Amino acid sequence: MFRPSRVTLFTSLFLSLLVLAACSQQPKDRVVLPEGIHFVEAVSATVDNNGDPVLPYEKYQLENGLTLLLHQDHSDPITHVDVTYHVGSAREQLGKSGFAHFFEHMMFQGSKHVADEQHFRIISEAGGTLNGTTNSDRTNYYQTVPANQLEKVLWLESDRMGFLLEAVTQEKFEVQRATVKNERAQRYDNAPYGLLYERVSQALYPENHPYSWPTIGYVEDLDRVNVNDLKAFFLRWYGPNNATLTIGGDIDVEQTLAWVAKYFGPIAAGPDVDGDAKTLVTLPDTRYISMEDRVHLPLLYISFPTVYGRHEDEAALDLLADVLGGGKQSLFYQHLVKAGYAVQAGVSHPCQELACSFNLYALANPEKMPSLADMEKALRAAIDDFEQRGVTQDDLDKVQAQFEASTIFGLQSVSGKVSTLAFNETFADSPDQIADDLARYRAVTKADVERVYRTYIKDKPAVVMSIVPQGQLALIAAPDNFKPAARQIPQAEEMTAAQLALRPVTETFDRNKVPEAGPSPVVHVPDAWRATLDNGIPVIGSEIDETPTVTLLLSIEGGPLLDPEGKAGTASLTAAMLNEATQQRSGEAMALALDKLGSRISARASGRYTEIAVSSLARHLDETLLLLQEILLQPKFDAADFERLKAQTLQSLVQSAKDPGALASRAQLQVLYGEQRIGLPDGGIFSSVQGISLQDVQQFYLQNYSAKAAQLVVVGSLSKAQWLPKLDWLGQWAGESLSFADYQDFPQYDKSTIYVVDLPEAAQSAIRVVRRAMPYDATGDYFKAGLMNFPLGGAFNSRINMNLREEKGYTYGARSGFSGGKTLGRFSVSTSVREDVTGLALTEILNELAIYSEQGIDAGELAFLRQAVSQSEALSYETPSQKAGFLRQMLNYQLDPSFAQTQGEIVATIDKPALNALAAKWLQPDTMQIVIVGDAAKVLPQLLSLGLPIETITMQP
Incomplete structure (x- = not known):
């Protein structure tokens, strides 16, 4: 479906909380419109004449063409600002790919009145978060900040809309060109299957179609262009008349309008922008393409x-994709995954503004399906089987229930509401499309789904992509019969003065002055109630009424730490089995029951806990709790389910050995903790998982799933009095107390050593600089060390990231931080860098650590972290999941709610000597161990000059 997320419906319960009216109206009488802003329409809360939901907003137009959307939400003292430009990679010219994404980077590099890198610093110091995203059709920039910082955000966004190019220099251009190339290397060239979509798009779309090249662009295009090309692209597409400004949250409408008029009103419009033509894409015949990659599992992808x-057939195609590949009831799951032929398989129907594609994929299990030619036959057999199966009423009910639930959960945050309004305005010229989307999906019939199958899928040409392990081209589905035509790049033309002329801006105020923040908002930690069930399980809960939803977290202490000797991964497999069959239902029947409620129940084991997470609409809580009771207390532990999950796990572990990030994380654990359980990944390793039996899983459940080790967090629109009767069954759960074995001795180091994991032909090197550190505490040295690290590697504009990314252009990003649990903790620096600068990047990291440990924090950094950390509290408790995480932390560490206040006092009073003492204690370079995953033949010579011992280690899957 063409939308930012699967967001379409409210529940009737939610609607009952809102005013049962929806209308277009004039703005409130008290609102005086500033000069240059015109009212378009306003929709008040909440439902239309058919009883379908409406997301309230006010819409305005500035004389320069800027569209303004406002949405009030006073539930939390925060605001979210989104600027969406209707320009993505589809607006680019042949030979100049990647410009839209390039500008996503350049827009954070300062503008005429905002110094280099200050956009990140100002938002971080304000306690906010920010980012930008680019796709084929739009680019958006967004910030969430405490409500008192709104004017500052509008000043920043308007400055880069109206005054970016005055600050664009050749030096900035080169730095960001290197950063984009690093991002491409990390996310595409160095990632398993990373080139899949690029290659498929080249074959799926006609030559020179705007979707035929990747959003991130080709390296040769990035190398070809110059700074004037970039400036001309900005002047063409980044005018206010091609943008939508959406502001939501705790706002005063009249004041917000005045600020928008002040900061955005004087910016001149850009050239007119017309919509691109929408024509259906067709293929003359099926195109087979293939490639070798650093992977273990062969992949077949059909598009x-x-x-x-928003085509009339989009909704029916979405439903067809769900029938074929959406969950355990789907044909792909039954034919491929459950049968053991595929480790994963699925179907999707992603839509873009100009084109959609119907995509099928399967990661083959080499033990049962080594040939992708056979896999293609199996995929096509599953598709053909649709003609016999058809569409059931359960299919329709399931999809509508999922849409309903995802809508409500998507609206739990102000950012979700704002992004929905902005997306719909950009692509449908109407901010609220919830009711329209519901209506078109509700109107889909079984006959519609069968019709679109015959129209677009049955016997129709497709792109068939095979990705196979290196040296195994014999496994491809069929010989390649398509090769993209060589791109005919037009001769570059010199930019004229007119093309580069800046648009004039006439203003009557001093833009060099950063707006002052308003009074700091009053932030309250979530109100919590406590109870103890009959069997001793502690419960902590919080009642919120913003949406009629429920979040439940049941944690059982132990998890992977209780794995039997030599059988690491038992806890993870046991949790995975809880997601399968119960004694009353098959895994497919359980999945269908949950889907029809719009609920989710999932179990996983990680760190020190096994956790079962539940999300539900409040009106379906009783039914969902009955399913939770079945899952927790009556698992079936079916042998066929176990063998399938075990086989999938083993194949995934082998695959992870091709991933540099996964290898680095694995090697880091081994270096820190040695060959004991905590030195291995939560899911185990190949040899340990291979030795796990179904009996091991059953025994783990009987011994370690115990009420004595459990605790419960509940957040939602129910009171304590409503909750407790619903939890009586959980209070009857029994179990024994659990004990934890002592850790074995950890490896001891008297000096730094570089441990190299060889990954031949890796385009990047993954670097980890690590040491053991203190366990978690809420108000002691662990918390204070986190503050100390903030200017070093905890913020975007930290020393390490600014050095490696912005100054040197070595990486897409670098960070450092402390992480800790009840008994252990560690400090780490992590990044991925170009292979050719591995040694230089490591030298810079060690130098930064040395300088910081010796000289400590400076006064400006201390002021920055005080402001940033204290202001960010406003964003900490917005959503139910954030509230649940806060309450879980209180239970895990037996904290009083006042710990948050104590933390605030520490932030306000901690001084340089205290922080510098922590830096001197924990950050000395010679206390660190170094892990590097990369092409050893190319990396090792670069490391010799550091004068450190070097060991090459081999990581088994």
């Missing part, structure tokens, strides 16, 4: 061209 965003 059919279909329609375009």
Whole structure:
């Protein structure tokens, strides 16, 4: 479906909390419109004439063409600002790919009145978060900040809309060109299957179609262009008349309008922007393409061209994708995954503004399906089986229930509401499309789904992509019969003065002055109630009424720490089995029951806990709790489920040995903790998982799933009095107390050593600089060390990231931080860098640690962290999941709610000597161990000059 997320419906319960009216109206009489802003429409809360939900907003237009959307939400003292430009990679010219994404980077590099790198610093110091995203059709920039910082955000966003190019220099251009190339290397060239979509798009779309090149661009295009090309692209597409400014949250409408008029009103419009034509993409015949990659599992990917965003057949195609590959009831799951032929398989129908595609994929299990030619036959057999199975009423009910639930959960944050309004305005010229989307999905019939199958899928040409392990081209589905035509890049033309002329801006105020923040908002930690069930399980809960939803977290202490000797991964497999069959239902029947409620129950084991997470609409809580009771207390532990999950786990472990990040994390654990349980990943390693039996899993459940080790967090629109009767069954759960074995001795180091894991032909090197550190505490040295690290590697504009990314251009990003649990902790620096600068990057990291440990924090950094950390509290408790995480932390560490206040006092009073003492204690370079995953033949010569011992280690899957 063509939308930012699967967001379509409210529940009737939610609607009952809102005013049962929806209308277009004039703005409130008290609102005086500033000069240059015109009212367009306002929709008040909440439902239309058919009883369908409406997301309230006010819409305005500035004389320069800027569209303004406002949404009030006073539930939390925060605001979210989104600027969406209707420009993505589809607006680029042949030979100049990647410009839209390039500008996502350049827009954070300062503007005429905002110094280099100050956008990140100002938002961080304000306690906010920020980012930008680019796709084929739009680029958006967004910030969430405490409500008192709104004017500052509008000043920043307007300055880069109206005054970016005055600050664009050749030096900034080169730094960001290197950063984009690093991002491409990390996310595409150095990632398993990373080139899949790029290669498929080249074959799926006609030559020179705007979707035929990747959003991130080609390296040769990035190398070809110059700073004037970039400036001309900005002047063409980044005018206010091609943008939508959406502001939501705890706002005063009249004041917000005045600020928008002040900061955005004087910016001149850019050239007119017309919509691109929407025409259906077709293929003359099926195109087979293939590639070798650093992977273990062969991948088959089939892509059919279909329609375009909001086409009348889009909804039916979405439902067809769900029937074929959406969950355990789907044909792909039954034919491929459950049968053991595929480790994963699925179907999707993503839509873009100009085109959609119907995509099928399967990661083959080499033990049962080594040939992708056979896999293609199996995929096509599953598709053909749709003609016999057809569409059931359960299919329709399930999809509508999922849409309903995802809508409500998507609206739990102000950012979710704002992004929905901005997206719909950009692509549908109407901010609220919830009711329309519901109506078009509700109107889909079984006959519609069968019709679109015959129209777009049955016997239709497609792109068939095979990705196989290196040296195994014999496994591909069929010989390649398609090769993209060589790109005919037009001769570059010199930019004229007119093309580079800046648009004039006439203002009557001093833009060099950063707006002052308003009074700091009053932030309250979530109100919590406590109870103890009959069997001793502690319960902590919080009642919120913003949405009629429920979040429940049941944690059982132990998890992977209780794995039997030599059988690491038992806890993870046991938790995975809880997601399968119960004694009353098959895994498919349980999945269907949950889907029809719009609920989710998932179990996983990680760190020190096994956790079962539940999300539900409040009106379906009783039914969902009955399913939770079944899952927790009556698992079936079916032998066929176990063998399938074990086989999938083993194949995934082998695959992870091809991933540099996974290898670095694995090697880091081994270096810190040795060959004992905590030195291995939560899911185990190949040899340990291979030795796990179904009996081991059953025994683990009987011994370690115990009420004596459990605790419960509940957040939602129910009171304590409503909750406790619903939890009576959980209070009857029994179990024994658990004990934890002592850790074995950890490896001891008297000096730093570099441990190299060889990954031949890796485009980047993954670097980890690590040491053991203190366990978690809420108000002691662990918390204070986190503050100390903030200017070093905890913020975007930290020393390490600014050095490696912004100054040197070595990486897409670098960070450092402390992490800790009840008994252990560690400090780490992590990054991925270009292979050719591995040694230089490591030298810079060690130098930064040396300088910081010796000289400590400076006065400016101390002021920055005080402001940033204290202001960010406003963003800490917005969503139910954030509230649940806060309450879980209180239970895990037996904290009083006042710990948050104590933390605030520490932030306000901690001084340089205290922070510098922590830096001197924990950050000395010679106390660190170094892990590097990369091409050893190219990396090792670079490391010799550091004068440190070097060992090459081999990581088994």
